[in-house]
Amino acid sequence: MADVNYYSVVESTHDVQNPTSEEKLRLVADYLEVSPGDRVLDVGSGRGWWNVELAARGADVTGLEINEDFAAAAVQRAEQAGAAVRTVVGPAAEFEPEAGAYDVVTCIGASFALDGYRPALGWMCGAVRDGGRIAIGEVHLDDGEPDEEVPSLVELVHIAEEHGVDVTGLVSASVDDWDRYESGRWANAHRWARDNPDHAQRQEILAQARANQSAYLTRTRGLLGWSILVGVVGGPNR
Template structure:
């Protein structure tokens, strides 16, 4: 069980596998008013930076699930480095369909809503692990500017314009599912740069070390085109944020 190998290559040096930066995760943790012993489930936990830093800064406990063996190993190493391995555990597993044995205070999927077939399905999945009055976290792209053509949308690595909503539309769609949006923290263009541009040096170093690998030609093509593509499209059109939700009171 693993993610496609190209992601393990291009993001192997990333601690955060989305456009958030450490200060954004710190802002989000403070905004959620986390308390010691709050229990958090993170589906698609990547290299574990959110859980590890929140365990260090707020004393939370929790579990991260990710299908990349590499990222799961990195998460465990990060927990050891920050001295929080006794508070959190990371499990190499498919997060799709995963439900916690114990109800949690925060159920999160920050940037991997494909596990539930989209935002609605992922919220439904996370709700199965949530205690009453708990908080769901969803990380999701949105259009900062709606692309004028489908070709531009594809340059933003979407399949179509309809893949994403504008920010007001995304917030409204969450409300239509019966949830209150109680907080949000949005990435900025610098965050996109750190997520995308950090791949370029990783790819260059990998090419130097693996010139005859079966993926070398694909990685070479990406390194040649990704800087311009990112600057022209992702950076200008695509936003990303983490949204905190609570079921509406009846």
């Protein structure tokens, strides 16, 4: 009986592995002005929907992904689409991007892969050319109590500005978006448990899914927001 990864189970059917939607991600791509020939680097590329969307706009895309199940799904998706996407499997922090080599760098819900929002921005701004664009998706305070651990949306913008980024676009998840993302995870966990009644990790996966559901309902839903900031790095206005 092969071991399974919790995230591989609960996000086994997700195309969008963040609390927004395909429509909102297309808007992010519009804001990024992704154009034919653009070199794009994406951190934490998941099952590859976003990378194929960018490649469909003519970009040459490199995705960095640590989860082998997700990376395999991304490779298969790109092959089926005939898309110019290369998926590099491993920790994003071990990938050493050539400085200033990319027109666009994105990190949608994976800043933790680069030690958090501030270091991720530094890494991304180092990889993008002067006047290039970035998009970074991150959790932030919404209507919840101030929390030293979680920045507000305006703090996210100010930290981006400290890195020489002019924020030019904002796309935020609604509660409905976030509920859809979480619902997919809950349904996948229960479907997997139903289909694998004798798996050694069945109780562990169910327990983690229930704990995460409770955490979402008590400490996240309606209290935290989730937004993608789009910005220009350096360029003539800086």
